[in-house]
Amino acid sequence: MKTPTAKKSPTDRSCGVVVKSDDGGVCFRLRPTRSGLLVQRDRRRKDNHARLVQSVVFATSDGFARWCAADSVRFDYPIVSSALMREGGALLQDHEQASGAERDHQEP
């Protein structure tokens, strides 16, 4: 069974979170940035002898949720996918709260 390993510090998510499958087929590195959540999705395909790494920054929770829902990892590695949505969602929520607080602070 494909099971995920989520490496993270329980007290500080700012350094990022790694969510990956035990078989090395997929790994997500999540890290908050100034503009949103950086996601690096690293997928290895043994059948094609290929690895594809995509890096993208999500500014909103909605965009991130839509992307997660479209990912075939949802079916191939459901536990990894759940962990990705949970961890990424929490990081984006922190980002959105921080951005909101910054906006409130700047407004007269």
Add this chain to the structure above:
Amino acid sequence: MSKHRALSEITRSPEFFAGCADVAARVVNGADAGEVAALLAEAGALLGADAAAFASFIKDDEAYESYRFVLACDATWCLEYESGACYMHDPWLEYTRHHAEPVLAERILARTDQERAVVDLARRYGFASAVIVPAQAPYGLTRLAALCLGSAMPDYFNNDSLSAVTFAATALALRLHEWQIGQLRQELLEHTRLSDEDIELLRHQRLGHGSKQIAKAINASSMSVDSRWQRLNAKLGVSSRVAAANLAAEYGLL
């Protein structure tokens, strides 16, 4: 990104080249992928694009090939690209293997149904009109990269302003490629923990030196050189000295 201002209006702006050069200059070695993705989005907007992607290819070892994408576009495109193994039939990537000149994507012929499907996928995700700007590696290496600028509006880039866009985008593609090689180098060093002595050994191999020649140069015995090679090949996960040196060169270590 852009609200489909005419490309001529964008490229005639007095700030066009200075703005693009400024973004390219901010793509520095050591910048993280998040910063670079943000800069790519900024550059794409300056260049009139709705979507931008920087793609690079490298042969990892005898068995694996790696494709890396930094995205400033709908990232679902890349999910579909990956799940369909589109990299095996991508005519735009194939163009980049053999050409250094920027080109309008519509001028690249998709020869098979599989290639046409890859192009159709890109068109659906904001690359209805697209410009491919290759960034090539030195002679003898397989690694390559390309900046792809897209617009949802068909024929958007197909006009007299294209040369200004490709001129500005070439500098950005080269900086992105340089940044990517720096990332690869760092990734390999972190992953394998190569020592300075290992890198010296790889340099000798790249120059075609055999065990005896290396032994003389580093003041060691041939047997000691051979056992160092065994350890080094194991660190890199390859089966031969040639493969080890090729891998190190592809990852920008040599």
